[in-house]
Amino acid sequence: MLLDVLLTAEEKALKNEVRDFVKNEVSTELIRKMDRDEITYPREYVKKLGEKNLLGLRFPKKYGGRGLNWTGEIAALEEIGVLGTALGCAFAMPSIVGEALNRFGTDDQKENFLKPLLKGDLVSAEALTEPRGGSDFFGATTRADLKNGTFTIKGQKRFVVAADGADFFIVYCNTNPQGKPHERISLILIEKDRPGVEVKYLYKLLGTRGGGTGRLIFRDVKVPESNLIGGLNQGANIFNSMMVPERLTSAGASLGMGRAALEVAIRYSDRRKAFGQKIRNFQGVSFKAADAIAQLDSARALTIAAGKAVDTGMSTARRLVSEAKKVATDAAWNIINLSMQIVGGIGYTNVYPIEKLLRDARLIQIWTGTNEIMNLLIQHEFYREVLGDSSPARLIEADAEEAGAADEKVYIDEDMWTKGW
Ligand SMILES: Cc1cc2nc3c(=O)[nH]c(=O)nc-3n(C[C@H](O)[C@H](O)[C@H](O)COP(=O)(O)OP(=O)(O)OC[C@H]3O[C@@H](n4cnc5c(N)ncnc54)[C@H](O)[C@@H]3O)c2cc1C
DSSP, X not given: OHHHHHSOHXXXXXXXXXXXXXXXXXXHHHHHHHHTTOOSOOHHHHHHHHHTTOSSTTSOGGGTSOOOOHHHHHHHHHXXXXXXXXXXXXXXXXHHHHHHHHHHOOHHHIIIIIHHHHHTSSOEEEEOOBTTBSSOGGGOOOEEEEETTEEEEEEEEXXXXXXXXXXXXXXXXXXXXXXXXXXXXXXXXXXTTSTTEEEEEEOOXXXXXXXXXXXXXXXXXXXXXXXXXXXXXXXXXXXXXXXXXXXXXXXXXXXXXHHHHHHHHHHHHHXXXXXXXEGGGSHHHHHHHHHHHHHHHHHHHHHHHHHHHHHTTOTTHHHHHHHHHHHHHHHHHHHHHHHHHHHGGGGGSTTSTHHHHHHHHHHHTTSSSOHHHHHHHHHHHHHHHHHTOSSOOOOGGGGSTTTTOGGGOOOOXXXXXXXXX
């Protein structure tokens, strides 16, 4: 199995520990109730994860983490991912919010927020997206004005997971409207019980239900300056760091979602018969399974490679993380679709969980940065790497038979329009 090659013994043990948790501690009823929107946030599940010391695995032990690296967390995320997006996200959120607190928070913030977060005593949410848009991070219009040691916050955020359910939010606010885009934003921690904080609207979602996704409104909310995370106008820098857990947790959990659907399809195709034989005997079926298996392993390998790149501080980490998010979430979507096709009509019903995984998985191509935004980053980084390479590999352009045909190597420039050939 691929993971035997990629994981250490310690990481495999963690994976098995999380697999046992998923198998024994999470009831089918919880999943069904969340999907029926009968539960707005799975708080007890988060508490149980905290009790088992499974939240924020990467963070130092002194704050309640396990001091592990990304590879271990990705292995854990694959196991959690089989539960679907909402429970996967509830597991991932302390890793995302914790990144900001652990790297940029003050001692007090670590004591009062990071520690209880990792115990599952407090629930957090990240509020970046606004009604005006999510992709354009620097366009945030939620204002935070600092005067005499107090921020006054005014604005709205939407599509915030755990808007209903969280005890505190970390909110990207515009603190410097006249500044350059990357010097405009600050990250501010806002407790839910502050006057002027309102959870306005819980969305009716295609999937990922039960995660408390809603709209937040801040009406002149007063927050002490000590709630600032990192420095004033340092939001861009913090977001660059938070991008990593945002995207790697989406990638890691999507591995589990794809795997879960595929395993249902594999078992089904070994039982179901048509034309007098098991459907798995038809290449039209088994080759779909092969396509799904190969996509799953490719996504696993890339996601773990991206995690290792982050752990070792490689310069290509940013590109690899974006690639992992795009490739793994697209793979999950494809694999779930292939699995549904293998199962046929009954796969489209709620007799099997594939339809729920399909509804859940559609989101992961959109959130934590759309896959178009991943493309933006991937190509940008790669152009920079290739064009900035001071010691490039063999220039194979010179190997072409007619490599010297300078007249044919035309790269149109302005002159040609004015001067002609
Ligand atoms: C259920 C759910 C939960 C969510 N949870 C959270 C959360 O907890 N916290 C949070 O802050 N946000 C959350 N989001 C928001 C999510 O991250 C955004 O929806 C996403 O980033 C896209 O932003 P948008 O919807 O405003 O689309 P827009 O930014 O308006 O983009 C619309 C389309 O244009 C494309 N586009 C935009 N700019 C470019 C470009 N430069 N190049 C190419 N294409 C581009 C996008 O890819 C997309 O296809 C959640 C969303 C949902 C639906």
